[in-house]
Amino acid sequence: MTTLIGRTRARAVETLSLDSTDNRNALSAALVGELADALTGCAKDGDVRAVVLTHTGNTFCAGADLRDPPQPDALVGLLRQIVELGKPVVARVTGHVRAGGLGLLAACDITAASSTATFAFTEVRIGVAPAVISLPLLPRTDPRALARYYLTGERFDAAEAARIGLVTASGDDVDAVLGPVLDGLRRSSPQGLAETKRLLTARVLEAFDRDAADLTALSARLFASAQAREGMTAFLERRDPEWVV
Secondary structure: OOOOEEEEEEOOEEEEEEOOHHHOOOEOHHHHHHHHHHHHHHHHOOOOOEEEEEEOOOEEEOOEOOOOOOOHHHHHHHHHHHHHOOOOEEEEEOOEEEOHHHHHHHHOOEEEEEOOOEEEOOHHHHOOOOOOOHHHHHHHOOHHHHHHHHHHOOEEEHHHHHHOOOOOEEEOOHHHHHHHHHHHHHOOOHHHHHHHHHHHHHHHHHHHHHHHHHHHHHHHHHHOOHHHHHHHHHHHOOOOOOOOO
């Protein structure tokens, strides 16, 4: 059976790789389910100190798979699972990140990106909004920057992602950036990591408790709308949607 999540381990750090290059690691229902299962396994494994979330190919994640999208509540569950996991989750990005993929980054505790990575909130260009992924994004990212990039869909680079708090650090060699981070996690006690993460994620989980139901409903309503159908059709047909002037 084909797996969409690669798994390796080195010195108590489990690396989970999004491995669905045929659709640029888009968030399909199958990929979301497999990643959730892999994270559950990491949570139960006492030999795992931390998790690295990375990718194969030149795209970390292209956002939702428009041909096989996950249910909004499944995506909420995955994002919350990353936030609540009792072990640090570190994102390693060397490629492009779009739309829902940015929610994965925001849910992670630490994110390192190479200088070649690019980022964009493209939802507005297909007639929807970054609803569900706002749960981890809004508490952790500069609000004025989010206003610009949410509303315009502009692409920005890793240095800008670091400036606005979407990314922890960036550099030409992402593994050199991550070296001291992973060393620090390996030197830290499991209990210390779990309780420190609980302190750091309290505000993010408050947003999930308060807003998840409303944002899930908003996402479902927008994806079922006529404008979203036009936007998604235009995207798949590689043309401008009818509202472009």
